[in-house]
Amino acid sequence: MADVVIYSSAGCPYAHRTRLTLLEKNVDFTLTEIDLDNKPDWFTKVSPLSKVPVIQHGKNRVWESTIINEYLDEVFSDAPLMPTDPGERAIARIWIDFGNVKFVPTFYKLLLNQEQEKQKEWVQQLHSHLLFMEQEGIGISSNGPYWLGESLSLIDLSFYPWFERWCVLEHYRAFTLPSTCLRLKQWYSAMLTRESVQSIKNSPDFYIQQYIKYANNTASGITAQEMRRM
Ligand SMILES: N[C@@H](CCC(=O)N[C@@H](CS)C(=O)NCC(=O)O)C(=O)O
Numbered sequence: 001m002a003d004v005v006i007y008s009s010a011g012c013p014y015a016h017r018t019r020l021t022l023l024e025k026n027v028d029f030t031l032t033e034i035d036l037d038n039k040p041d042w043f044t045k046v047s048p049l050s051k052v053p054v055i056q057h058g059k060n061r062v063w064e065s066t067i068i069n070e071y072l073d074e075v076f077s078d079a080p081l082m083p084t085d086p087g088e089r090a091i092a093r094i095w096i097d098f099g100n101v102k103f104v105p106t107f108y109k110l111l112l113n114q115e116q117e118k119q120k121e122w123v124q125q126l127h128s129h130l131l132f133m134e135q136e137g138i139g140i141s142s143n144g145p146y147w148l149g150e151s152l153s154l155i156d157l158s159f160y161p162w163f164e165r166w167c168v169l170e171h172y173r174a175f176t177l178p179s180t181c182l183r184l185k186q187w188y189s190a191m192l193t194r195e196s197v198q199s200i201k202n203s204p205d206f207y208i209q210q211y212i213k214y215a216n217n218t219a220s221g222i223t224a225q226e227m228r229r230m
Contacts, residue, residue, distance in 0.1 A: 002030040003028045004022065004030070004057045004072070006018060006029055006030070006031050006053055007043070007047060007054045008034065009034050013104075015052045015053035015065070016160075017157050020160065020196050021069045021081065022072065023196035024196050025076045050222060053065055053068060055068050066096050066158060070154065073154065081152065092148070095147065096155055096158045098137075103162070106129055108227040110122035110125075110126055111173065111215050112214055123175055130178060134182075134184050144183065144190065145190035165207045167208060168211045172211070
């Protein structure tokens with residue numbers, strides 16, 4: 001039996017964060033794939049919010065991708081993915097929180113919204129988040145290649161899955177990464193060199209297919225409903 005069991009779904013960016021963390025930390029794990037359109041009856045017993053990812057590690061069941069990732073980093077303390085300095089740890093948490101609270105919901109709002117005027121507003125919002133990340137985040141935290149410098153951290157793993165899915169915004173909303181986001185582009189290229197990233201990377205076609213129901217606003221899952229209400 002592996003150390004960790006992860007309940008995951010191939011298209012899910014939140015589960016993607018945690019799978020990358022497990023791979024980067026070289027933790028032995030078993031993956032149980034959940035079909036989110038057809039969840040098994042037992043799934044709510046495993047996942048209190050009926051979402052992936054969830055991990056089971058011994059007696060500990062942990063959910064919420066960014067909490068899981070910190071948990072894994074603390075328990076499997078080799079190859080740490082959080083800085084040791086308290087100031088830098090705070091910076092890491094600030095940007096992970098920014099991802100969860102600002103960046104990711106805007107990504108979904110842009111996809112879900114069907115009115116052109118509203119889409120323009122969400123494009124502007126996402127654009128300003130990207131510039132903020134570029135100028136106040138990655139641009140001043142280090143000279144690269146990663147957010148905090150030479151070493152990969154949980155900030156990188158928290159943002160990466162949405163950048164792998166950028167093809168979805170390009171395809172459905174013609175929104176490419178702004179040319180001014182030079183550091184973010186270099187960072188993305190550096191992420192693509194990681195073995196972990198390559199080993200579970202999906203093609204643009206896969207994501208374009210996966211996100212059809214977000215792009216035409218017919219997605220009926222819990223996450224889509226929550227994003228509409230935000
Ligand atoms: N805040 C959660 C979000 C997890 C989440 O929304 N996962 C989606 C899949 S990408 C899910 O399982 N949704 C269930 C549903 O839509 O019914 C986390 O960070 O883990």
